[in-house]
Amino acid sequence: MNWNYGLTYAEFAFIAAFLILYAIFFLRTFRAARLLGTTAWAVIPKFFLRAGYFSMLLIALLGPAFGEAERELVAEGKDIFLIVDLSRSMDAADVAPSRLEKVKFELDRLIKALSGNRFGLLVVSTEAYVHAPLTSDQAALSTFIRSLSTSLMPESGTNLCAAVTVALQKHLQNKTSDNQTKVIVLLTDGEDFGSCERSLLNRIRAYGISLFVVGVGTETGSTIPAGKSIVRDADGRAVRSRLNRDLLRRLSQDANGSYLEITSASGDLTALASAISGLENRLIDQRKIRVTSNKYYYFLAVALILIAVDLLVSVRTFKL
Secondary structure, three states: OEEOOOOOHHHHHHHHHHHHHHHHHHHHHHHHHHHHOOOOOOHHHHHHHHHHHHHHHHHHHOOEEOOOEEEEEEEEEEEEEEEEEOOHHHHOOOOOOOHHHHHHHHHHHHHHHOOOOEEEEEEEOOOEEEEEEEEOOHHHHHHHHHOOOHHHOOOOOOOHHHHHHHHHHHHHHOHHHOOOEEEEEEEEOOOOOOOOOHHHHHHHHHOOOEEEEEEEOOOOOEEOEEOOEEOEOOOOOEOEEOOOHHHHHHHHHHOOOEEEEEOOOOOOOHHHHHHHHOOOOEEEEEEEEEEOOOOHHHHHHHHHHHHHHHHHOOOOOOOO
């Protein structure tokens, strides 16, 4: 027999209280019998009866289990890498309160809408880094998302294809997930200073990885804050950052992906969540586990029967 719970101070206190109170009861009963010149041995059967159902109740409380059952645990979903552009242009406020803050807010809603999937988080400026590995822990991922800031990156610039390359490598390195649905979501304003090799986009198509490119910003654009001032070029003119829609559309088309936009404070990623949900789920994890079942109700039933017997059967405590 196995036990789901162990004896604690509470159970020991119950046992001690039962024995102490019954000892006091015995002393009082036999003392009264002696004064009356008779015997009170009839209380002994009642003691064993009550000790029996007290023990049954205690055993039921500890959660007894008989044997182990083997069950197969299967989890299905998608592996999704989120790539967030952390170049300084993401501080532009043409999408209020800023492009990056809007992305953080929408990503938090996205992972809640797609619960049951695994997410990883990559950040990119001139270089790309893994900010959070693939995980199904939404609380941890939300913490990583809230920590995003353009100040995390040592240099300002954007190399989108470097980030896509890292996401592709991470997907392919995970040999345990060869049959899983793999997704890459790129969120950026499209101000790219790198170049994509054609082979990269061909590999995305060949491995069946779904690429979603989300453009963040407007074509009108906005200046970029820099402390209490704004970013200016070498000639002292204000730098204006604009959404590079053409580049992002071309990138998604070349990889057989999809392109979406967040161009206002009211924009959201509902369409993205629907598109990802529409992809076929594949196996994420499969394992066999041994589980024990709590058989407390058998002992509880015996205890109830003994309590009923105790209530229905009376004995003469004193023989006069």
